[in-house]
Amino acid sequence: MTTDTPGGLGAAPAAVRTKGLEPGRPTTYAILGNGWRAGVFLRLARDLPQRFRVTGVLARRPEAGADIERDFAVPTFRTLDETLAAERPDFVIVSVPWGVTPELIRTLVDRRIPVLTETPPAPDLDAMRSLWADIGSAGLVQVAEQYALMPLHAARLNLVREGVIGTPTSVHVSSTHLYHAVAMMRSFLDVAPGPVTVTSRTFGAPLIDPITPDGWTGATDEKEATTILSTLDFGQGRSGLYDFTDNQWWNPLRPDHLRIRGSKGEIDDETVVRMADPVTPVVSRIERVVSGHGMNYEGADLQHLTFEGRVAFRNEFEGGRLMDDDIGVAVLLDRVGAWTRDEGPAPYPLAEGLHDHHVGLALNEAAASGEAVTISEEPWASA
Numbered sequence: 483m484t485t486d487t488p489g490g491l492g493a494a495p496a497a498v499r500t501k502g503l504e505p506g507r508p509t510t511y512a513i514l515g516n517g518w519r520a521g522v523f524l525r526l527a528r529d530l531p532q533r534f535r536v537t538g539v540l541a542r543r544p545e546a547g548a549d550i551e552r553d554f555a556v557p558t559f560r561t562l563d564e565t566l567a568a569e570r571p572d573f574v575i576v577s578v579p580w581g582v583t584p585e586l587i588r589t590l591v592d593r594r595i596p597v598l599t600e601t602p603p604a605p606d607l608d609a610m611r612s613l614w615a616d617i618g619s620a621g622l623v624q625v626a627e628q629y630a631l632m633p634l635h636a637a638r639l640n641l642v643r644e645g646v647i648g649t650p651t652s653v654h655v656s657s658t659h660l661y662h663a664v665a666m667m668r669s670f671l672d673v674a675p676g677p678v679t680v681t682s683r684t685f686g687a688p689l690i691d692p693i694t695p696d697g698w699t700g701a702t703d704e705k706e707a708t709t710i711l712s713t714l715d716f717g718q719g720r721s722g723l724y725d726f727t728d729n730q731w732w733n734p735l736r737p738d739h740l741r742i743r744g745s746k747g748e749i750d751d752e753t754v755v756r757m758a759d760p761v762t763p764v765v766s767r768i769e770r771v772v773s774g775h776g777m778n779y780e781g782a783d784l785q786h787l788t789f790e791g792r793v794a795f796r797n798e799f800e801g802g803r804l805m806d807d808d809i810g811v812a813v814l815l816d817r818v819g820a821w822t823r824d825e826g827p828a829p830y831p832l833a834e835g836l837h838d839h840h841v842g843l844a845l846n847e848a849a850a851s852g853e854a855v856t857i858s859e860e861p862w863a864s865a
Contacts, residue, residue, distance in 0.1 A: 508535040509819030511598070512565050514586060515577035516541040516550060516558075518695075519600055519626075523575055524554045526812050530802050534815055537569040562589065572822045573598050575626070580605040584613045591617040596822045598624050598815075602661055602839035603832060610836045614862050617832075624818050624828060625835030628810035629662050630669040636813075637768050637787040637795035638742065638749050642670055646789075647756055648746030656725035657738035660842030665830070667714065667722035668838070670742050675837035678857045682712040682724075682849035693732050712845045724845060754789065766790050773800075784809065833862035 508527075513520050513536060520539070527534040536556045541547040547558035559565040566574075573596040576586050584604045590597045603625055604610040617623065630639055642650050653670045655663040667673075688704035707728040714722035730736045742749045747756030752768045768789050774782035783803050787795040797804075799812050820826035841857055848855040 508533050509815060510535045510537050510569070510571040511815070511819075512537045512539070512569075512571045512574045513577060514540040514562070514565070514574060516543075516546045517577060520575075520577040522808060522811055523577070523815070524550065524556070526802075526804075526808060526815065527556070528554050529804070530799060530812065533799070533812070537571040538565045540565045562586075566593070566595070572596065572819050573624075576600060577626075584609055587613065587623060588616055591620045591622050594622070596622050596624075596818075598626055598818050599832075599835075600626050601835060602842075603835050604839075607840060607843065610840065611860070614832070614836060614860075618862060618865065621828075621831075623832040624821065625830050625832060626811075626814060627662065627665050627830045627835065627838075628807065628814045629658055629666050630810075631813040632806045632810035633784060633787055633795050633797065634752070634768065634770075634806065635666065635740070635810075637789065638740065639669060640794050641749065641754065641768075641789060642742060642744070643672075645746075646754065647742065647744030647748055650742055650744045651719055652721045652723070652743045654723040654725065654739070654741040654743075656730070656736075657740060658731065659726050660845060661835070661838040663724050663726065664714070664722075664838040664841045664845075665834070666740075667724075668716070668834075671716060671720045671722070673716045673720050675834055675863045677717060677859060678841050678844070679715040679854055680712055680841065680844045680848045680857070681854045682710055682845050683852075684849050685709045685711070689727070689733070690735060691729055691733055693734065694729065695732060710845065710849050712848065714841065714845075768794060831865070833865035836860070836862050 508531065513523055516539060524536060527536045539550050539556060539558045540562060541550055541558045542560060550556065550558050557568060559568065574590055576583055576597060576599040578586060580602065583599060587597055587599055587603065604613045629635060650671050653667045655666055657663065686706045686708050689707040690704055691701055692699055709727040710724065712724035714724065716722065727736045739751055747754065754766045754768065755763060758764045766789060768787055770787055771785045772782065773780040773785055781803065783800055784797045785800055786793050786797060797809060799809055804812065814829060817826055817829040821828050840860065844855040844857050
């Protein structure tokens with residue numbers, strides 16, 4: 483395999499059609515676990531059968547297995563051996579609680595089976611060091627990090643890599659939390675794993691919390707919510723600002739924001755500011771093109787995102803009626819499948835996942851102590 487790296491379950495659509503060239507066969511994967519995130523991988527295989535197929539699911543509880551078999555028409559098993567004996571997949575997804583994730587990864591790597599593990603791959607620094615010492619050199623583990631692959635983030639990243647705003651120097655993420663935010667920062671700054679210095683402060687303020695993962699709360703009372711603000715110094719003039727409020731993933735009163743500043747301009751959410759010539763700053767927008775409006779009968783779906791009259795991101799899963807997060811996961815699954823077949827680079831290797839989780843732990847450590855925390859190089863930094 484190539485190891486090089488670049489710096490609720492809803493109903494299925496009645497018919498699924500995707501544009502563009504289809505692969506010769508779907509990417510196949512087995513799933514260990516039956517929680518909420520496992521449901522995402524199951525939905526994608528159900529809704530995009532020409533692209534993905536689940537060979538089996540390890541669900542320890544028979545009743546959970548019965549629900550999966552009914553809703554997704556895939557086989558379930560009670561042991562790992564049974565799951566792997568049914569059919570050899572391209573890779574195995576580990577989607578289980580943190581405490582048991584490292585041991586399952588070790589078991590699969592010992593059997594020379596490629597792994598896509600949910601984040602984080604191990605709960606704390608000691609567990610990360612132990613996991614890396616055991617299986618780091620195998621080059622068989624990718625981590626499920628999809629945020630930079632979501633449509634708007636991917637469009638922004640394409641523009642940054644084209645040099646639209648010059649050399650990227652800082653990223654402000656107010657969106658997702660900890661290791662996910664760190665991974666996004668490094669992607670936009672093109673920073674490899676290495677030393678990082680973190681400072682953090684927390685602030686409490688009143689906020690209504692109208693929706694949680696369990697649904698709409700109907701709440702109208704203000705309750706104190708904590709916001710953590712952190713600065714990350716990646717060195718060489720690259721920095722990040724982390725800005726996260728409790729339950730920001732769900733709360734519509736705290737929408738996500740992203741700003742990337744560069745030597746020749748900046749991207750602020752969908753707005754791009756840059757120089758058209760030495761004396762002319764211009765403002766442009768990233769625009770979303772969606773079918774199903776007015777007299778368009780193709781159905782509601784993301785088609786592409788544009789910038790100044792050209793495509794900045796194209797949805798290769800158009801026809802699947804996927805939300806942005808699912809598109810990001812689908813891109814990740816497609817790239818992991820290509821990696822296992824030596825058809826593409828490693829999308830997000832274990833070394834990067836461990837590093838970003840380490841920095842995420844430092845964000846909380848700095849907030850608790852009030853002191854700056856510096857992440858020194860760990861064994862995975864040179865991988």
